[in-house]
Amino acid sequence: MVLPYTREPLTDFSKKENQEAFLEGLKVVESYLGESYDLTIGGKKVTTEQKIVSTNPANKDEMIGYVSKADKALAEEAMQVAYETFETWRKTSAESRAEILFRAAAIVRRRKHEFSALLVKEAGKPWREADADVAEGIDFLEYYGRQMLKLKDGVPVNNHPGENNTFSYIPLGVGVIISPWNFAFAIMAGTTVAAIVSGNTVLLKPASTTPVVAAKFVEVMEEAGLPAGVLNYIPGSGAEVGDYLVDHPKTRFISFTGSKEVGIRIYERAAKVNLGQIWLKRVIAEMGGKDTIVVDKEAELELAAQSIVTSAFGFSGQKCSACSRAVIVEDVYEKVLNRVVELTKELVVGDPVNRETFVGPVIDQAAYNKIMDYIEIGKQEGKLLVGGSGDDSKGFFVHPTVISDLDPQARIMQEEIFGPVVGFTKAKDFDEAIEIANNTEYGLTGAVISNNRAHIEKAKADFHVGNLYINRGCTGAVVGYQPFGGFNMSGTDSKAGGPDYLLLHMQAKTTSELF
Known part of the structure; x- marks a missing residue:
């Protein structure tokens, strides 16, 4: 039985035991500062010579980690893996997909202070902001898992005598997730798992300033039992890897969070139908505000x-x-x-x-x-x-x-x-x-x-x-209380953490059978 969704509580840092727990989280993070992280393509770890160097914005001399950097060839390899894996993942039951999200939420909850401490170091977030970021990520995992269970059987439609009609939702295909640095855990995790739990496979290209927290999240999803090839981790240059994947004929949708200028550019490029492409790409964009x-x-x-x-x-x-x-x-x-x-x-x-x-x-x-x-x-x-x-x-x-x-x-x-x-x-x-x-x-x-x-x-x-x-x-x-997304140049009003967000990652199918 799946319990009803309730938000992840924020940590009360006025309590000494919570302060001490957070300091322990910082010690854990400090123990692995400066380590190297590989790409993940089809479950395999790929090391490249070129690295993204992640540093602490509060202390430029402190290295958070060295992350292998994807190029076009590796992006193409990841695309082919994701495209092939989609054929099996799309047929995996909604219950199984949701269960992976619930297990991932439990893992993150156990490591909550570590992930928050990593945001302190890599994104420069104060304690409360970092804690809220991770709590929101947990909320996305829990909420989207439950939403998928609600959507798995579609919605009722009318039947004539001797006719059975169904209206169901099926996944789109391979999605490119381009996540931001300002909510380096919550938005990165939320946009990724929304696509995955809906039955899609994804290529995750996190912001180059915060790639380590994304690498750690990929490890969580693997530990939670996500099959190889569903989530492919390919940090790299937006001009090289980002453009290549946005333009790719096998890309079915792009989920982007970032600046207005980049969002418009993605929207324009995604509108073009490239050789071999048999669909109109969908763009989910959140682009900022004033x-x-x-x-x-x-x-x-x-x-x-x-x-x-x-x-x-x-x-x-x-x-x-x-x-x-x-x-x-x-x-x-x-x-x-x-x-x-x-x-x-x-x-x-x-x-x-x-x-x-x-x-x-x-x-x-x-x-x-x-x-x-x-x-x-x-x-x-x-x-x-x-x-x-x-x-x-x-x-x-x-x-x-x-x-x-x-x-x-x-x-x-x-x-x-x-x-x-x-x-x-x-x-x-x-x-x-x-x-x-x-x-x-x-x-x-x-x-x-x-x-x-x-x-x-x-x-x-x-x-x-x-x-x-x-x-x-x-x-x-x-999440689940104030679905988030805006109008005009703030994006496509894609309401993250809302009841219709998963539908953006799926398409509706009507089946009518006479008997």
């Missing part, structure tokens, strides 16, 4: 300020759901702004190995440079109130930054920065605040802080985002 918290004059102002700070600076603002824009009705603008500045000054910036750290590093030098460039733009467009400085001598640290008095069309208010920077703008009333909130090309998350029921209802109707939150921050969607 997310707004709106505060009206009847809001609880302390809640508003806390929500903005937590949503803007959690994981250094490196979430597609992060609050990068605060639109405040003019009556309370100064009060909210001043309180946000106070709270921001209290945040602890530093190495996420330390439990007290709230703001750790950004992911790499390129991200650091981009964020610092945007801060310079922000100084010209508005008023810098706090932050604005960085230090990349040892790691890639950017101090949480608040820029006020911005024009709604300013670059700081329109372009995705993906760092610890939040811009403030003033609205004359709630109607204008919603207009400003909708004035970007994105539509991922948003929040409204208000005690005015008419304003809340207006936001539900008119705030054009995939995930709208009332009287809370705009980050932290929970």
Whole structure:
């Protein structure tokens, strides 16, 4: 009997025993820092001369691991293996596929602090953020396994006398999973197992900045009993391996999480029918956001300020759901702004190995440079109130930054920065605040802080985002509770952790039999 889905609890780090357990997890990770990891193709480990070097963004001199790097020839080999394996995996029962996910969830749960500690080291996540990342990964495993059991028999359709009709779901084929570094465990695991439990085989190409946690997850799936060839681990260059697989005629679907620019490029390339291709490829894309918290004059102002700070600076603002824009009705603008500045000054910036750290590093030098460039733009467009400085001598640290008095069309208010920077703008009333909130090309998350029921209802109707939150921050969607995905240039509104997500990895088949 499969128990009903409930979310994986977050760890209470105020308890000493949990602190000690996490420190033990860090020791485990430190014991294997600098090791090498192979590709996995058809269950075989493949070593290559070229390596992806994974380093700690909080300490550039600390090597997390050396990961073999796939090329086109190895990508082709993996494709052929996945294509052949699909013929047997697609006929494996839904119960057997789901059971592998449940076993994998149990393995990760036993090693939860180790995986969290690995995210601290490889992704630069503070303790709480890392713990939530791994918990979400466990949630995806548990939730998608249960969803597949619900879908395995299809849905009822009508029958005529003497006729039996069925409406069932069958898997698509070989999927290419291109996962991001910001939720290096949760999104990587979730997108991978959604495809697998639906009966597809996959080629996993994780982000080059966080390939070790993906390699460790592949080991978990093998331990859980996943047959060889279902999950093939092929980290490599996006320009070489990524493009090759997106274009490949045997690729049936691409599941991508990352930037708008790369997502658009994948969407365009996938639309072309290549020689030997007999289907239209499906693209599942989550591409980022420019997310707004709106505060009206009847809001609880302390809640508003806390929500903005937590949503803007959690994981250094490196979430597609992060609050990068605060639109405040003019009556309370100064009060909210001043309180946000106070709270921001209290945040602890530093190495996420330390439990007290709230703001750790950004992911790499390129991200650091981009964020610092945007801060310079922000100084010209508005008023810098706090932050604005960085230090990349040892790691890639950017101090949480608040820029006020911005024009709604300013670059700081329109372009995705993906760092610890939040811009403030003033609205004359709630109607204008919603207009400003909708004035970007994105539509991922948003929040409204208000005690005015008419304003809340207006936001539900008119705030054009995939995930709208009332009287809370705009980050932290929970699998099965707040299915996640956005509109417009935020992607294909593929609701991860939702009841229809697995259907994106399957196609419907009608069978009618006369008797």
